[in-house]
Amino acid sequence: MRSEKLQTFVLSSLDYGDSDRIVSLFSLEHGRIKAFARGARKSRKRFGPALEPFARIVIQAHIKEGLSSLQQADIISIYPAIRADLGRIAHALYACELVDVITPEGHPVPRLFRLLAAYLERLETTAAIEDDRRFFEINLLNILGYRPSLETCSRCDAPFDVGGAVLQDGGEALCRFCSAGGRPLAPAALTTLAACLKTGIFGQIHFPPEVLQQAGNLLNEAISAHSGRRLKSLEFLQQISR
Ligand SMILES: [Zn+2]
Known part of the structure; x- marks a missing residue:
């Protein structure tokens, strides 16, 4: 598993369990990927509003076929x-x-x-x-x-x-x-x-x-x-x- 920095748009976001989220992202580097955002629901501190649909974000993630693992998300624009x-x-x-x-x-x-x-x-x-x-x-x-x-x-x-x-x-x-x-x-x-x-x-x-x-x-x-x-x-x- 490798960690990569990707340019992405959030396509959709799905709550998972009490504290996590699964997001669908469209990335410049790998096209559409799914990523697991641990703690995204429990702590707004970790990802903030970055995982809302149509936000443009730069992510750091462990890329894996099927389900990648999101480590960090920085907002480029949420299009206010x-x-x-x-x-x-x-x-x-x-x-x-x-x-x-x-x-x-x-x-x-x-x-x-x-x-x-x-x-x-x-x-x-x-x-x-x-x-x-x-x-x-x-x-x-x-x-x-x-x-x-x-x-x-x-x-x-x-x-x-x-x-x-x-x-x-x-x-x-x-x-x-x-x-x-x-x-x-x-x-x-x-x-x-x-x-x-x-x-x-x-x-x-x-x-x-x-x-x-x-x-x-x-x-x-x-x-x-x-x-x-x-x-x-x-x-x-x-x-x-x-
Ligand atoms: Zn004809």
């Missing part, structure tokens, strides 16, 4: 502006839960680490909007290799540029000839999503309302196909958005 706004909290919790359920354990994904960092920075400095959430999602799917085809039909390879596409359950986009029904995806929805992949900067892509709706349908389908279960934070997010 996010924590003062219910809409921003809902979006930050959703982003963390999505990373928690969709990434493989123990595999570093530095580009996704930077994307999550950029999204939390964005939420810290500006109100939560759906454009940013969708920007985060399409980039996340792309980085993990789960991005649906935005340019051509995944069955016959016909380009979507003129007629757009038809969304299937499960997030697949097909041309009109290959699909036997489904929800429409206008060319603008597909090109807006493609544009999100060309810039790594939040706030540069604007989704018109009808594009936001259609792009959202595609992302919802693709994410639920790959996350395997319904995200708890999604209900909170939908309540907030109503």
Whole structure:
């Protein structure tokens, strides 16, 4: 067992027994890991508020497959502006839960680490909007290799540029000839999503309302196909958005 210093985000935190906690962390160095924080509940002195969801922390830990052991946690940011706004909290919790359920354990994904960092920075400095959430999602799917085809039909390879596409359950986009029904995806929805992949900067892509709706349908389908279960934070997010 070796002791290492890691850059991490807290994805979720679970009470264990009377005095301990198990935290899920997304680290730059090893991707998603689980860590045991002995005494984290009993003594706030030891870890303080460092183990709250979406906190950015530097940890010292004994790294072990399955369950690492947390020795020390130093806060880089707890994102105080996010924590003062219910809409921003809902979006930050959703982003963390999505990373928690969709990434493989123990595999570093530095580009996704930077994307999550950029999204939390964005939420810290500006109100939560759906454009940013969708920007985060399409980039996340792309980085993990789960991005649906935005340019051509995944069955016959016909380009979507003129007629757009038809969304299937499960997030697949097909041309009109290959699909036997489904929800429409206008060319603008597909090109807006493609544009999100060309810039790594939040706030540069604007989704018109009808594009936001259609792009959202595609992302919802693709994410639920790959996350395997319904995200708890999604209900909170939908309540907030109503
Ligand atoms: Zn086709």
